[in-house]
Amino acid sequence: MYNFYSILPEIYILCNICILLMYGVFFSTFPSLGYPLLNKNFNLLVLQILIFSFLLAFSQTPLNLLNWNNLLISDFFTYYAKLIIILATIGWLLLSFGYSIKEKLNYFEFWILVLLAVVAMLFITQAYDLLTIYLTIEFQSLIFYILASIKRTSEFSTEAGLKYFILGAFASAFLLFGSSIVYGLTGLTNLSDLSKLFLGLIGNEISFNLIIGFIFILVALLFKLSAAPFHVWSPDVYEGAPISVTAFFSILPKLAILGLLFRFLLFTFYDFISYWQSIILIAAFLSILIGTFGAFAQTKWKRFLAYSSINHIGFFLLALLSGDLNSISSVIFYGIIYIITMSGIFAFTVNVNFYAYSKTYQLRYLSNIKGLAKTDPFLAFALTIILFSMAGIPPMAGFFAKLFVLLAAVQVDAFGISIFAVIMSCIACFYYIRLIKNIYFDSVINWKVMEPMHKMSSLILGLSLIGILFLFIDVEMVSIITLLMSIPFLH
Numbered sequence: 001m002y003n004f005y006s007i008l009p010e011i012y013i014l015c016n017i018c019i020l021l022m023y024g025v026f027f028s029t030f031p032s033l034g035y036p037l038l039n040k041n042f043n044l045l046v047l048q049i050l051i052f053s054f055l056l057a058f059s060q061t062p063l064n065l066l067n068w069n070n071l072l073i074s075d076f077f078t079y080y081a082k083l084i085i086i087l088a089t090i091g092w093l094l095l096s097f098g099y100s101i102k103e104k105l106n107y108f109e110f111w112i113l114v115l116l117a118v119v120a121m122l123f124i125t126q127a128y129d130l131l132t133i134y135l136t137i138e139f140q141s142l143i144f145y146i147l148a149s150i151k152r153t154s155e156f157s158t159e160a161g162l163k164y165f166i167l168g169a170f171a172s173a174f175l176l177f178g179s180s181i182v183y184g185l186t187g188l189t190n191l192s193d194l195s196k197l198f199l200g201l202i203g204n205e206i207s208f209n210l211i212i213g214f215i216f217i218l219v220a221l222l223f224k225l226s227a228a229p230f231h232v233w234s235p236d237v238y239e240g241a242p243i244s245v246t247a248f249f250s251i252l253p254k255l256a257i258l259g260l261l262f263r264f265l266l267f268t269f270y271d272f273i274s275y276w277q278s279i280i281l282i283a284a285f286l287s288i289l290i291g292t293f294g295a296f297a298q299t300k301w302k303r304f305l306a307y308s309s310i311n312h313i314g315f316f317l318l319a320l321l322s323g324d325l326n327s328i329s330s331v332i333f334y335g336i337i338y339i340i341t342m343s344g345i346f347a348f349t350v351n352v353n354f355y356a357y358s359k360t361y362q363l364r365y366l367s368n369i370k371g372l373a374k375t376d377p378f379l380a381f382a383l384t385i386i387l388f389s390m391a392g393i394p395p396m397a398g399f400f401a402k403l404f405v406l407l408a409a410v411q412v413d414a415f416g417i418s419i420f421a422v423i424m425s426c427i428a429c430f431y432y433i434r435l436i437k438n439i440y441f442d443s444v445i446n447w448k449v450m451e452p453m454h455k456m457s458s459l460i461l462g463l464s465l466i467g468i469l470f471l472f473i474d475v476e477m478v479s480i481i482t483l484l485m486s487i488p489f490l491h
Helices: 002-006 008-028 039-059 076-095 097-102 108-126 130-148 155-186 191-198 208-225 233-240 243-268 270-296 301-320 325-351 377-391 397-410 415-440 455-489
Strands: 065-067 072-074 353-356 359-362
Touching (some): 002 065, 039 097, 076 108, 076 243, 108 130, 108 243, 130 155, 155 191, 233 301, 243 270, 243 301, 301 325, 301 415, 325 377, 377 415
């Protein structure tokens, strides 16, 4: 009974996927109805399914138990992680509502794949066995390969899907090979059993081959996070995929993989902390460095946001260094701010379109926002606030997020990387402020006529601004949530 109770939201979504699939197949090929396009009503149906699944997950009582033959786990962390993932998906759906209709993404399969990806992410947060980890991550990856290449008429989209598939296959091979090494040496795959086995192992007692297997798994997870130096796929895939899919990739998968990384590093392989701290430190250093300087060279919004995302991943990893409760709460708090900020910036980039010579074109280049303050002052103000938050300028929410991460790093005497992160943040301010200069101070040669934003996207942009400007009022509430999510990792 408890097996099914713990995954009720996933069962509900999967049942609805089957119904939607039959609905789409029957009606999209119905000749008497003129082969109707089901994009708009599918969008509304998926929104309804996500809202009901959120209410279903919210109404559940958080349980601390292992289920499905110890393959999955339920605790406070998975309870709140599910709520955050479903809520973030609802936000993404609202901001991409108008885009899918305008860009004629008339494939009802697109929404089926989105729901399947949500199910995959919900299972990833509950994975408690190396076998479950591999199956759920592969389930998610296979869906993402299709989503990246969903726009069949675009060569860029096809190229993005192909690059993602080829490079993702290497990461999957690393994950499977590392898991097989760990299983071959220990005879165990369950994370709890492995944690008990490693308890107290120090120095020469740890097999070198076991460390190699652990490193293979960690590298695969860092690849899925797009952390440097395993980030090379990220800018190309972000640029080639439709921008609503780019927003999906940028916000949602990172939450699930970070949750899995918590359990993997801070619970199962905690006794390997002397080994994984060095790897995480190098990845954090390179992510912040490459994310900062890589964004300088970009002229397109998608690639710019890809490198900005890599920079944020560096801060996520920096908070993991201490390996204690402070690191978990810092990462969760940073993750909440990251969702709010990225939802706001993508609500802007997905839905801003210009008229030119009886045609419309998307916001593609960073230079397209020149003189935006003269065309649309409120939108210019909203973008300025979001960019200030991404740069970490007080009193925006992004400043507090970076502050908590740096405090967690300083507590474990990581002074060098903390000073480096502060310097890189100061350098990153230059390219964020350069965009603000373009908005307010650059002269406009050709005046642009903008399309009105979709109402749902405006709602997400407004909520994002409220979160960025007034989150410090609710810091106590967010702190309580992060503490409850951190309970399972207390040693």
